[in-house]
Amino acid sequence: MRAARGPKRPDYMGNPDLDRFMMMFTALMSDVSALRDRLDTHEQLAIEGKVATPDAIEAFEASPEDVARRSALRDAFLKRIFRVVFEDLERAERGPDGSVSGSDDAEARNA
Amino acid sequence: MTQTRHAVLPDQTHDEAAREAFVGNMRKLFTEQLWPGTRDVYETQARPAFERKTGHAPANIREVRESLEPSFFYRTANLIGRSAQEMLWDTVGESIERQLDDLNAKAANVPAPQGTMRVNPDLEAPRYMDMVDIHVMPGNFHTELGEGDVFAAALYDRGVHHFAYGGMGPENEFLGIAMSGWLKANYPDFAPKRILDMGSGPGFSTLPWKRLYPDAEVFGIDVSAPMVRYAHARAESLGVAVHYSQQDAAHTDFEDGSFDLVTSCLLTHENPVPQIRRMFAESNRLLRSGGMMFIDGAHPPARDHEDEFFTTWFNYNANEPFATGLRKLDLKEAFATAGFPTDAYFTSGAREAVYLKGMAGKAKRSSASAGYRGTIKP
Numbered sequence: 001m002r003a004a005r006g007p008k009r010p011d012y013m014g015n016p017d018l019d020r021f022m023m024m025f026t027a028l029m030s031d032v033s034a035l036r037d038r039l040d041t042h043e044q045l046a047i048e049g050k051v052a053t054p055d056a057i058e059a060f061e062a063s064p065e066d067v068a069r070r071s072a073l074r075d076a077f078l079k080r081i082f083r084v085v086f087e088d089l090e091r092a093e094r095g096p097d098g099s100v101s102g103s104d105d106a107e108a109r110n111a
Numbered sequence: 112m113t114q115t116r117h118a119v120l121p122d123q124t125h126d127e128a129a130r131e132a133f134v135g136n137m138r139k140l141f142t143e144q145l146w147p148g149t150r151d152v153y154e155t156q157a158r159p160a161f162e163r164k165t166g167h168a169p170a171n172i173r174e175v176r177e178s179l180e181p182s183f184f185y186r187t188a189n190l191i192g193r194s195a196q197e198m199l200w201d202t203v204g205e206s207i208e209r210q211l212d213d214l215n216a217k218a219a220n221v222p223a224p225q226g227t228m229r230v231n232p233d234l235e236a237p238r239y240m241d242m243v244d245i246h247v248m249p250g251n252f253h254t255e256l257g258e259g260d261v262f263a264a265a266l267y268d269r270g271v272h273h274f275a276y277g278g279m280g281p282e283n284e285f286l287g288i289a290m291s292g293w294l295k296a297n298y299p300d301f302a303p304k305r306i307l308d309m310g311s312g313p314g315f316s317t318l319p320w321k322r323l324y325p326d327a328e329v330f331g332i333d334v335s336a337p338m339v340r341y342a343h344a345r346a347e348s349l350g351v352a353v354h355y356s357q358q359d360a361a362h363t364d365f366e367d368g369s370f371d372l373v374t375s376c377l378l379t380h381e382n383p384v385p386q387i388r389r390m391f392a393e394s395n396r397l398l399r400s401g402g403m404m405f406i407d408g409a410h411p412p413a414r415d416h417e418d419e420f421f422t423t424w425f426n427y428n429a430n431e432p433f434a435t436g437l438r439k440l441d442l443k444e445a446f447a448t449a450g451f452p453t454d455a456y457f458t459s460g461a462r463e464a465v466y467l468k469g470m471a472g473k474a475k476r477s478s479a480s481a482g483y484r485g486t487i488k489p
Contacts, residue, residue: 001250001262002201006243006430012190019190026194030133030202037129057125067113070129074136082140082191088184089148092155 033077037070112277114269118217118348119341121265127206131269134202135276137195145188150421152184175420189428196429200248203269207262215259218344225352228343230336234357237334237386239433245381246274247430252312253335264341268313279315282349286376287316290407291323293459293483298403303327303371307397309360309390310334310378314342318351320374327372330365332358361389368399376407380434387437391449398488404451408481409437411461442484451486459483 012019041060042052050056062070079086114120123131153175161178162168169175179185207214221228236253244251248266256262271283279285294301304327308317311331321329331353333339339357346353358364360375373394379387394404413419425431447453459482 001254001256002204004197004200004244004247004249004430005241005251006247007432010189010193010428012186012193014186019193022187022190023194023197026137026191026198027201030130030137030198033133033136034126034129037132038126041125060125070132071136074133075140078136078140082187085145085184085187085191088152088182089144092148092152092184 029077029081033074036073036077040066040070040073112281114272114283115281115349117345118221119214119261119265119344121203121207121214121269122210123206127202130202131206131273134195134199135273137191138199138274139276141188141192141195145191146424149179149182149185149188152182153179153417153421157182157185169417172416172420175417189424192424193428196247199270199273200246200266203266203273204249207265207269211256211260211262211265214261214265215257218261218340219259221344221347224343224347226343226346227354228339228356230339230357232336234334234359237359237361239383239386240334243430243432245430246425252333252338255336259340261337261341261344263335263337264313267338268341268345271315282318283313283315284319286407287319290316290374290376290405290483291319294403294405294485295323297459301372301403303403305370306330306372306374307332307365307370309373309375309394310381311342311355312338314346314353314355316374316376317342317353317355318346318349320372321351321353328354330354330356330370332356332360332363334359361386361393363393363397365397367396368402370397371399371402372405373397373402374405379406380409380437381431382437383433384436384440387440388445388449391445391451395450395488400488402488403485404446404488405483405485406442408442408458408462408484409434409440411481412438446484446486450488452489455487455489457485457487 009016009019013022038057041057041062044066045052045056045060157178158168160181161174169178240251240253248263248270250256250263250266252263252267254263268283271279275283280288303324306320306324306327306329308320308329308331311317311333312335314331317329317331321327329352331339331342332355333342334357336357339355342353343355346355360378375390379390382390391404398404410422413422423435426434443453443456446456462480462482
């Protein structure tokens with residue numbers, strides 16, 4: 001069961017197809033991130049002199065240090081992918097002299 | 112923070128755990144940076160631009176939204192938040208579907224239980240529960256996928272953990288611990304012998320009550336059979352004796368005056384006001400003289416339309432249609448209407464939220480809870 005009942009998905013980008021592409025994009029990010037974790041497990045097993053068989057990967061218990069390192073990697077990954085989003089926020093935080101990014105295309109779209 | 116293992120907590124493969132952790136990081140990004148950032152964008156860009164264009168500041172919640180809509184940051188931040196919300200259930204759901212038969216079997220075969228469990232196949236879920244899946248969680252809290260099903264509860268147990276990226280505690284119990292702890296600290300002579308936790312779900316709040324008052328008989332009710340089955344297996348596995356039953360909190364089968372404390376945590380804000388009023392009236396019926404009704408609070412009332420806009424993200428983006436109703440409800444009046452004396456009303460006063468601290472950004476007041484509310488039957 002994967003579809004929720006209730007009000008339809010809100011309109012975010014002015015085009016529901018674009019919204020759905022973002023959902024696919026973030027799902028792909030999730031899988032890339034999971035591959036990075038799996039690579040990290042390979043590396044940790046190698047440090048212990050072990051071979052990264054599927055069973056060894058499933059049996060690997062991440063230490064608190066492993067968990068923290070991976071979380072930091074994910075945070076950095078998210079920041080890189082969404083750089084253009086944070087660009088706007090950086091300008092907002094810089095104050096009224098920063099240019100109003102994003103408004104040009106949006107105003108054209110709303111016209 | 113990892114979750115405390117118990118008999119019905121879903122397993123994770125290496126990659127399931129990795130994908131679930133990623134959703135947690137995405138939820139954190141949204142909660143602590145993106146959504147608070149919309150307020151900065153509003154104040155420094157959107158509102159001034161709106162004022163230049165119209166000659167006045169946004170005068171209502173619709174105009175606040177209208178002023179922000181041209182912002183790429185605003186639209187994308189919201190979409191990332193919504194994506195994380197949908198991906199959360201999808202990621203955890205895939206993992207649970209794989210092992211559902213096993214989880215159902217474990218819930219059906221609890222060894223040497225100290226507590227009890229009963230479901231009621233004749234109980235129909237209230238209509239409003241079938242109209243909207245709260246939190247966009249597919250199937251809501253109560254849908255049954257088959258006989259002896261626990262899907263919704265397993266999904267919620269794992270899902271809430273990642274939703275709050277661990278901030279709710281290893282047993283998602285921090286809200287329950289804080290709430291029960293406040294009552295015990297402020298009413299040290301109150302020693303309830305029978306406690307009812309309404310809308311007990313997987314038991315996040317029920318277990319803290321039993322642990323704090325170990326001599327009390329503790330009951331949990333939920334309208335969802337999957338929740339009741341799961342909560343029973345979970346509580347037994349964690350060594351806590353609770354009596355769970357599938358019931359609508361508006362009409363239970365317990366006797367008049369049979370409880371010392373009737374409580375709920377994170378229940379009222381997911382229910383329409385008429386149902387909330389019925390629950391209060393039923394609580395009044397169930398309490399003995401001197402018994403206490405005690406609930407968690409909503410958000411404090413919004414200061415103005417801007418504050419309202421920035422504290423209602425979940426209402427409009429994650430299917431929480433009833434939360435506004437509770438926020439606007441005068442609980443003092445509602446308690447009185449349910450039969451409690453006006454002068455028995457008490458509140459903890461506004462409290463800092465236990466989790467999702469970043470949600471309101473720099474406007475810290477908005478991350479507060481309005482505080483616990485209670486009353487005593489004469």
